[in-house]
Amino acid sequence: MKHLVVFLGLSLLVLSCGGNKNELAFDKRIEAYEDSIEQWGGGLGSKEEINGFAERYISLLLETYEEEPKNPKNPQYLDRVHMWYATIGKPVESIKWATILLDKYPKYENREMVLESVAAIYDGDITPRDSNKVRQYYLQLLKEFPTMDKEKKEGIEQRLKYNQLSFEEYLMKQISEGEIQP
Numbered sequence: 001m002k003h004l005v006v007f008l009g010l011s012l013l014v015l016s017c018g019g020n021k022n023e024l025a026f027d028k029r030i031e032a033y034e035d036s037i038e039q040w041g042g043g044l045g046s047k048e049e050i051n052g053f054a055e056r057y058i059s060l061l062l063e064t065y066e067e068e069p070k071n072p073k074n075p076q077y078l079d080r081v082h083m084w085y086a087t088i089g090k091p092v093e094s095i096k097w098a099t100i101l102l103d104k105y106p107k108y109e110n111r112e113m114v115l116e117s118v119a120a121i122y123d124g125d126i127t128p129r130d131s132n133k134v135r136q137y138y139l140q141l142l143k144e145f146p147t148m149d150k151e152k153k154e155g156i157e158q159r160l161k162y163n164q165l166s167f168e169e170y171l172m173k174q175i176s177e178g179e180i181q182p
């Protein structure tokens with residue numbers, strides 16, 4: 001019992017001194033969503049249920065970003081917003097938040113992945129396809145990460161070589177030339 005009282009007292013002290021209470025509340029709510037995602041497994045439920053869950057999660061992430069502008073986890077939260085919007089088929093929203101992330105947090109640890117994702121969304125998910133944006137983001141990726149994996153770099157350079165083709169046309173070209181298997 002004595003240990004429990006000491007533990008509770010220390011816990012309250014840490015919680016009260018550990019930063020902004022609002023930030024802590026947001027982070028705890030986000031952790032609860034992430035625990036749900038982990039337990040859920042990412043595929044169970046109807047499309048409406050999954051999209052509803054994603055929209056609520058996105059709203060919480062954006063609320064955190066707006067209410068706690070100095071939260072050190074905001075770059076990660078914007079990245080999750082970007083990925084969840086892409087997952088539920090909202091590429092314009094996905095790009096909007098990825099662009100904010102890239103502009104506001106130029107040293108974000110997963111920047112390479114975000115740049116690659118934005119280029120791929122412009123390449124295959126935005127209608128009409130914007131080949132200028134595809135080129136812009138792939139060139140930026142190559143410029144900012146010159147030491148990336150050789151195979152990945154060659155793939156990006158090859159894609160840029162045939163940027164005039166839609167993503168589907170490019171895949172068909174690769175299949176017809178035996179570069180990839182159907």
